[in-house]
Structure formats: C-alpha cells, structure tokens
Amino acid sequence: MQTIGLIGGMSWHSTEAYYRRINEQVAARRGGHASAPIVLQSLDFEQVRDCQLREDWTGAGELLAEAARRCEDGGADLVAICTNLMHKVFPAVEAAVSVPAVHIADAVAAVAQRSGWTKLGLLGASWVMEESWYRDRLRTHHIEAVIPGPSDRAEIDRVIFEEITQGRFLDPSRERYVATMQDLADWGADAVALACTEIGLLVxxxxSPLPTIDSATAHADLLVELALAPAGVAQAEPASG
Known part of the structure; x- marks a missing residue:
C-alpha cells in the first residue's frame, strides 16, 4: 500500500475523522491488522485562520505548500488537504510536490456521479459558496452547484468558524442547517455537498431532507482507493469535460 500524506489541523476535529475513516476502510478491505501508512502534517489552525481573515492567500498557500513538501519528504506517495476551503490554494500545493495531490471536489463529484446526481446544494465557508473556484471544479465533472441565499450563507459561515471548527455542535445551528438544506431541495438540488469537513459532524x-455527500468521507475514501492501487499508478482523479 502506498503512503498517504495528509495536510490537516484545519480543524483537527475533521482531521481526526479522516484518520479514522482511512484506517477503517483499509482494515475492511485488507483485513487482519491492516492499517494505513500515513504522513500527517497537522498545522496550527490559528495561523491559517489569520491568513484567511487577512485574505492573505499567498501566505496561506506557502504554509500549505511547505506542509505538502514535508509530507513528500516523509515518504508520502500522494497528498491531500483535509479541508475544503483551503483548496482555494490547491494550485500552490500541487505545484510544490512531485507526487499527486488529490482534490476534495473531485472526490465529491465522484460520489455524485456514482449516484446519478447532477445538481448539488453547496454548503461551506463563504469563500467556498460565493467564489467560483469550487463550483468550477465540480463543473468540470458536469455537476452544477446551487448555493443558499445571502442570510443563510452568512449563518452557515458563522457556525463553521464560531462553532463547529472549535468542536461545538449545537442544536439550533443544526436546525438552521437542516432548514437551509430544505431550501436547496426546493430549488432542485439532488443532494447536498457538505463542503466543510466538519458539517458531517453536525448534521x-x-x-437531512436530502441525500448528503460528506466531503471528508468522500475524500478519505478516494485516498484509500488510490493508495491501494499498485505502486506507481496512483493519481489524482482527473477532471472530465
């Protein structure tokens, strides 16, 4: 099995979920005492969050690119960013390493395609919902994304950074998320992409009134699939279209 490099800590709550899911899947597929060889670079989220708030995406890209290089130096055969939002700097990470970098939106798209879903509601941080880079990646797989209205987007973002990335999972926030999901269903979404890796810990x-794609689970599963491929053939899920 090839070694998986994880760039985590953003937040550590979802990184823990990645670690558990990857090892559960490896154990289920290989049996016995099998577990996954993993190189983990767990960043200080405070530093990353500071870059986000200042919109210093160049600095954030440098932080994650260096973490990716440390993963490769530690023996990783493929690397992944364990958060949706920081895929905003995915090009910097991909350019920093010679091994494949596996994009989380490709993993979400793969789940949608297997289920025949072509229109996804998109819940995540404001940059994920409002900017085009995440939706553009889904569109390369012929998947349309629909986003909540402005007040719902603001509340979704607030809950992410004031609550769930700090390990607080509150019933009123859960109810607001579910109501927003219902709106997305009414607007024709086939399913909801939980495009923040902690949302699956809340809802x-x-x-949910719609089928959900937990981005952390989808990403972890794709990493296992690639890592279990014969040595030398692992590659990021190619964009289509």
Missing part, C-alpha cells in the same frame, strides 16, 4: 445523514 447526520438521517437528519
């Missing part, structure tokens, strides 16, 4: 699948 369980059976609480």
């Amino acid at each position: 369980a699948p059976d609480q």
Whole structure:
C-alpha cells in the first residue's frame, strides 16, 4: 500500500475523522491488522485562520505548500488537504510536490456521479459558496452547484468558524442547517455537498431532507482507493469535460 500524506489541523476535529475513516476502510478491505501508512502534517489552525481573515492567500498557500513538501519528504506517495476551503490554494500545493495531490471536489463529484446526481446544494465557508473556484471544479465533472441565499450563507459561515471548527455542535445551528438544506431541495438540488469537513459532524445523514455527500468521507475514501492501487499508478482523479 502506498503512503498517504495528509495536510490537516484545519480543524483537527475533521482531521481526526479522516484518520479514522482511512484506517477503517483499509482494515475492511485488507483485513487482519491492516492499517494505513500515513504522513500527517497537522498545522496550527490559528495561523491559517489569520491568513484567511487577512485574505492573505499567498501566505496561506506557502504554509500549505511547505506542509505538502514535508509530507513528500516523509515518504508520502500522494497528498491531500483535509479541508475544503483551503483548496482555494490547491494550485500552490500541487505545484510544490512531485507526487499527486488529490482534490476534495473531485472526490465529491465522484460520489455524485456514482449516484446519478447532477445538481448539488453547496454548503461551506463563504469563500467556498460565493467564489467560483469550487463550483468550477465540480463543473468540470458536469455537476452544477446551487448555493443558499445571502442570510443563510452568512449563518452557515458563522457556525463553521464560531462553532463547529472549535468542536461545538449545537442544536439550533443544526436546525438552521437542516432548514437551509430544505431550501436547496426546493430549488432542485439532488443532494447536498457538505463542503466543510466538519458539517458531517453536525448534521447526520438521517437528519437531512436530502441525500448528503460528506466531503471528508468522500475524500478519505478516494485516498484509500488510490493508495491501494499498485505502486506507481496512483493519481489524482482527473477532471472530465
């Protein structure tokens, strides 16, 4: 099995979910005492959050690119950013390493395509919902994204950074997310992409009015699939279209 490089800590709550999911899937597929060889660079989210608030995406890209290089230096055969928002600097990370970098939106798209979903509601940080880079990546897989209205976007973003990335999972916030998901269903979404890796820790699948794609789970599963491929053939999920 090839070694997976994880750039985590943004937040550590979802990085923990990645670690658990990857190892559960490897154990299920290989049996016995099998677990995944992983190189983890867990960043100080305070530093990354400071870059976000100042919109210093160049600085953020340098932080994550250096973490990616450390993953490769530690033996990683492929690398991944364990957060949706920081894929805004994915090009810097991809350029920093010679091994494949696996994009989280490609993993979300793969789940949608297997299920026949072509229109996804998109919940995440404001930059994920409002800017085009994430939706553009989905569009390369012929998947349309629909986003909530302005007040809902503001509340979705507030809950992410004031609550769930700090390990606080509150019932009123869960109810607001579910109501927003219902709006997305009314607007024709086939499913909801939980494009913040902590949202799946707040809203369980059976609480959503629509099928959900937990981006952390989808990303972890794609990493396992690639890592279990024969040595030398792992590659990022190619964009289509």
